[in-house]
Amino acid sequence: MPKIGEIKIEKGAVVCVEAQIEGDFSVEIGAKTVIHPKARIIAERGPIKIGTDNLIEEYVVIRNTRTEPLIIGDGNIFEIQTKFEGIKIGDRNIFEVRSLITGDVEVTTGCIFGIGASLARPEIVKPKTVLTDQDGILCRRNAEIMPATNTTHITFLHRILPNYHYLKETFENK
Amino acid sequence: MKGKDITAKKRFEKCTLYDVERVLYKNGSVAKPLCRLLYCRFCNDLRYYNSDLIQVEVDSHYCMHALDNVPTTEAIMKKNRSRSYWQCPACPSVLTQKQSWVIEENPEKPEEPFQRKTHYMQCPFCHWSTRDLGIPDAPTAGSWPEKENLNQSRINELYEYTKQLSLQQASLSKSKASRKITKVAGKIGGFSPMLLNYSMRDDGSAKKKPIELDNPKTRTLEELDDLPEEYLSEDGLDFWKTTSLKQRFDQPEYQPELTKDLYPRRLTMGVKRSLRCRQCDHNLLKPEFSPSSIKFKMHLIATSFIPEIRLFKPSAFSTDSLSANVFLTVTNPTHSPMNIILLPFCEEENEESYRFPKITGKIMLPADSYEIPAKDTLLDYSCLTKTTENLQPSEDGKIVLPQPNKIAFNCTYQSDGVESSEGAADKWVALRIKHDTLDQKQQSIWISHVVFIKISS
Amino acid sequence: MEIRVENCDRKHFLETTTRNRVSKMAGLFGSQNIVLSGKVFVGPTCVIRGDLAHVRVGKYSMIRDGTILRPSLKHFNKGVAFVPLTIGEHCLIEENVVVSAAQIGSFVNIGKNAVIGKRAVIKECAVILPDAVLAPDTVVPPFAIFGGAPARPVGKVPDNHQEAITELTTTFYQNTKVEDFGKGK
Numbered sequence: 001m002p003k004i005g006e007i008k009i010e011k012g013a014v015v016c017v018e019a020q021i022e023g024d025f026s027v028e029i030g031a032k033t034v035i036h037p038k039a040r041i042i043a044e045r046g047p048i049k050i051g052t053d054n055l056i057e058e059y060v061v062i063r064n065t066r067t068e069p070l071i072i073g074d075g076n077i078f079e080i081q082t083k084f085e086g087i088k089i090g091d092r093n094i095f096e097v098r099s100l101i102t103g104d105v106e107v108t109t110g111c112i113f114g115i116g117a118s119l120a121r122p123e124i125v126k127p128k129t130v131l132t133d134q135d136g137i138l139c140r141r142n143a144e145i146m147p148a149t150n151t152t153h154i155t156f157l158h159r160i161l162p163n164y165h166y167l168k169e170t171f172e173n174k
Numbered sequence: 175m176k177g178k179d180i181t182a183k184k185r186f187e188k189c190t191l192y193d194v195e196r197v198l199y200k201n202g203s204v205a206k207p208l209c210r211l212l213y214c215r216f217c218n219d220l221r222y223y224n225s226d227l228i229q230v231e232v233d234s235h236y237c238m239h240a241l242d243n244v245p246t247t248e249a250i251m252k253k254n255r256s257r258s259y260w261q262c263p264a265c266p267s268v269l270t271q272k273q274s275w276v277i278e279e280n281p282e283k284p285e286e287p288f289q290r291k292t293h294y295m296q297c298p299f300c301h302w303s304t305r306d307l308g309i310p311d312a313p314t315a316g317s318w319p320e321k322e323n324l325n326q327s328r329i330n331e332l333y334e335y336t337k338q339l340s341l342q343q344a345s346l347s348k349s350k351a352s353r354k355i356t357k358v359a360g361k362i363g364g365f366s367p368m369l370l371n372y373s374m375r376d377d378g379s380a381k382k383k384p385i386e387l388d389n390p391k392t393r394t395l396e397e398l399d400d401l402p403e404e405y406l407s408e409d410g411l412d413f414w415k416t417t418s419l420k421q422r423f424d425q426p427e428y429q430p431e432l433t434k435d436l437y438p439r440r441l442t443m444g445v446k447r448s449l450r451c452r453q454c455d456h457n458l459l460k461p462e463f464s465p466s467s468i469k470f471k472m473h474l475i476a477t478s479f480i481p482e483i484r485l486f487k488p489s490a491f492s493t494d495s496l497s498a499n500v501f502l503t504v505t506n507p508t509h510s511p512m513n514i515i516l517l518p519f520c521e522e523e524n525e526e527s528y529r530f531p532k533i534t535g536k537i538m539l540p541a542d543s544y545e546i547p548a549k550d551t552l553l554d555y556s557c558l559t560k561t562t563e564n565l566q567p568s569e570d571g572k573i574v575l576p577q578p579n580k581i582a583f584n585c586t587y588q589s590d591g592v593e594s595s596e597g598a599a600d601k602w603v604a605l606r607i608k609h610d611t612l613d614q615k616q617q618s619i620w621i622s623h624v625v626f627i628k629i630s631s
Numbered sequence: 632m633e634i635r636v637e638n639c640d641r642k643h644f645l646e647t648t649t650r651n652r653v654s655k656m657a658g659l660f661g662s663q664n665i666v667l668s669g670k671v672f673v674g675p676t677c678v679i680r681g682d683l684a685h686v687r688v689g690k691y692s693m694i695r696d697g698t699i700l701r702p703s704l705k706h707f708n709k710g711v712a713f714v715p716l717t718i719g720e721h722c723l724i725e726e727n728v729v730v731s732a733a734q735i736g737s738f739v740n741i742g743k744n745a746v747i748g749k750r751a752v753i754k755e756c757a758v759i760l761p762d763a764v765l766a767p768d769t770v771v772p773p774f775a776i777f778g779g780a781p782a783r784p785v786g787k788v789p790d791n792h793q794e795a796i797t798e799l800t801t802t803f804y805q806n807t808k809v810e811d812f813g814k815g816k
Contacts, residue, residue, distance in 0.1 A: 058680075080729050097731075115746050116764060133764075136780075152710060156704075156710070156711050160683070165682065
């Protein structure tokens with residue numbers, strides 16, 4: 001439920017009504033982004049700007065605990081129960097189920113956070129890093145290839161989600 | 175994530191639906207929970223699958239991923255490795271199932287681009303892919319080149335030598351035991367079907383001397399090589415490019431040190447096994463042939479014949495934790511009424527008591543013998559809605575439970591007074607349970623078991 | 632120890648015509664695609680996403696608090712589709728599990744906080760340990776115990792597993808039946 005603060009959802013974004021976008025500051029959501037029900041985007045102490053083509057699934061918590069705006073790029077995937085409280089996110093990253101990013105982390109492009117991976121110390125994650133949690137130990141690897149894009153996934157969701165959910169209102173991008 | 179410090183093996187013991195490690199039945203020199211034991215109806219005795227009295231036979235091989243049967247000869251030829259599935263070398267033991275394919279455009283003529291499908295493998299968990307190795311993508315799905323083992327010729331030499339040795343030994347030992355094994359036609363896994371064929375033929379080839387083995391001689395080193403320069407340089411080792419110990423030991427034949435040498439390995443096959451009692455030569459556990467079936471052709475597990483003792487609720491200890499009120503339930507799993515007699519436990523003299531849990535006290539049982547009704551096949555589950563909280567015992571100490579084939583009773587535990595140094599150590603008691611059962615000739619016989627029960631929380 | 636199941640707070644549950652017990656605080660999206668075969672227990676704060684694909688849950692299954700049942704995505708030559716999720720009978724899915732599998736067989740026990748990857752196939756009588764993480768597309772053979780992250784086989788299920796889990800799920804269902812339940816659709 002929105003409290004104070006403007007929420008600007010661009011035309012073409014699919015944001016389900018059960019998603020909770022709250023906070024005292026403004027939240028901007030780019031075109032073609034899909035936000036599933038029960039996701040939470042909290043602009044606690046600063047605004048949040050989410051780019052285009054992102055996919056935010058259930059129980060994701062994106063929280064801005066800084067006064068500077070939190071900028072999330074394009075083509076990112078946030079899977080179920082992810083938690084992000086970092087500085088910045090670039091493009092085409094994948095945050096898998098239950099990944100936790102607390103602390104001053106800046107994520108660049110093409111990174112993959114595996115299931116349950118958690119980062120708490122301040123860091124700049126280099127492009128194409130893969131962090132996986134194997135039996136409690138965080139393993140890092142450099143990948144050669146960028147992760148796959150999610151455009152087909154998003155177009156499919158654009159087709160079926162409006163059949164089952166009410167959507168939040170969108171504004172024309174001026 | 176705190177919970178992930180515990181290794182998977184330890185958590186396995188606590189994973190079951192009810193705490194099975196609390197009540198252990200003694201079988202020979204081990205004490206195991208009843209759900210892990212088998213019952214031989216012909217010898218009228220419990221059996222544990224890891225003991226000498228049980229022979230494990232391989233029934234069939236199947237692919238763990240595709241869940242389809244693989245003929246035994248093919249399994250032996252492929253050394254129990256799957257023909258089409260590979261395992262990721264980076265994260266331990268995960269399948270590289272994702273055989274994605276990419277359509278590439280190779281223009282042979284500039285106006286008509288030529289599209290080609292290529293295949294590469296990717297791990298779905300750690301996102302390692304064959305492109306990280308620099309291997310060119312395979313044109314078809316199954317055509318990944320096998321990596322050669324540099325030590326293969328030496329291994330073949332050792333294999334031939336041991337095969338010759340075993341042939342010699344098999345022909346020399348003409349005992350009854352070896353003849354018995356040969357009756358079980360070809361069911362023992364590994365390379366022994368070929369062994370059986372040889373021993374049954376009994377030709378003169380076994381009498382030849384085995385090939386002499388050419389062992390490399392040990393040599394002493396006067397000087398050791400210096401450390402490679404990269405260890406002493408300022409940058410140190412490049413940890414992004416070195417493999418971890420786990421990744422190395424997962425492939426003992428190759429043990430790659432650099433990540434660019436990490437090649438995927440083939441998935442090992444699963445095996446369906448049947449268990450046979452050695453004393454009477456009868457099958458105790460025989461699964462169905464199909465890998466995805468959960469039915470059994472023969473399913474003589476102990477929980478369908480032996481009454482199972484469980485703790486009914488957590489014991490109420492007195493304040494000095496030297497005595498407690500213990501509630502036990504006994505379940506009759508058979509379809510006929512069963513009489514049980516509970517007796518106190520007495521230690522036998524020559525027993526290796528270190529393998530069993532250390533008994534810390536005595537348990538006082540209210541009465542000697544009970545009769546438990548049969549299991550009701552057409553159980554009306556509405557009877558289970560009555561609460562089991564405030565049930566009063568009847569005259570002989572027996573509490574009648576809603577479920578017909580289960581009784582509970584109350585007993586008292588008295589500690590021996592020997593407090594161990596840990597303080598909150600596990601408290602074990604032991605008792606003997608004697609019950610009647612029908613043997614092969616449909617006659618009623620009495621069998622007794624020794625049961626160890628852990629009553630501390 | 633005897634199988635003991637805690638009773639749930641009976642005021643917050645609805646009982647359907649097919650005798651399913653669904654918590655009022657559970658989120659069932661796309662309920663026309665969700666089939667609960669009968670005597671299924673769905674705990675509070677569960678989420679079942681029927682809007683993405685069909686979800687079918689077999690009888691006497693227990694889906695405990697905080698679990699998310701979510702059909703997974705599969706890429707084909709000509710596009711993507713969500714794979715329907717089927718759960719067999721007498722399954723016990725503990726708290727806080729994320730299930731994205733394609734198929735879960737009967738008599739399966741999934742421990743707390745596990746994550747079942749996309750398109751996974753879990754065959755009958757399997758056990759997944761608590762805190763396990765199954766990689767996408769894993770196949771769990773019958774009678775296997777899978778644990779760890781990534782999940783790999785760590786043991787074999789005791790032979791009486793089928794009877795034990797049947798007894799547990801039926802006892803649990805019977806213990807939660809009292810006249811206080813409100814009638815729902």
